Amino acid sequence: MLSAARAAERLRQQSIHRHNEVFYNLIRYLVRLRRDGTLDNDDFSELVKMVSAAFIEAEVAVRVERILEEKVEKVLESKISTDYLLGLWK
Numbered sequence: 001m002l003s004a005a006r007a008a009e010r011l012r013q014q015s016i017h018r019h020n021e022v023f024y025n026l027i028r029y030l031v032r033l034r035r036d037g038t039l040d041n042d043d044f045s046e047l048v049k050m051v052s053a054a055f056i057e058a059e060v061a062v063r064v065e066r067i068l069e070e071k072v073e074k075v076l077e078s079k080i081s082t083d084y085l086l087g088l089w090k
Contacts, residue, residue, distance in 0.1 A: 012062070012066070015062075016062065023055045026051055027051065030047055030048060030051070
């Protein structure tokens with residue numbers, strides 16, 4: 001079970017890394033469009049706000065998911081331990 005938890009954490013970290021890369025690349029692209037004059041200041045600001053909001057929303061969702069997974073795991077471990085102990089006294 002420990003190796004499964006490690007594998008899940010590794011996958012989670014890889015996903016976070018990819019998500020961060022996509023965010024940074026998108027911001028760089030928007031900056032390039034602004035410098036080229038393709039976007040004006042208002043459009044640039046609005047797009048950066050939208051991208052940032054989406055990034056933050058995804059980060060919060062990942063953290064909430066992780067917290068819920070940890071809580072469920074603790075409850076299951078507690079339940080398994082209790083059932084095992086009760087089974088010893090039958």
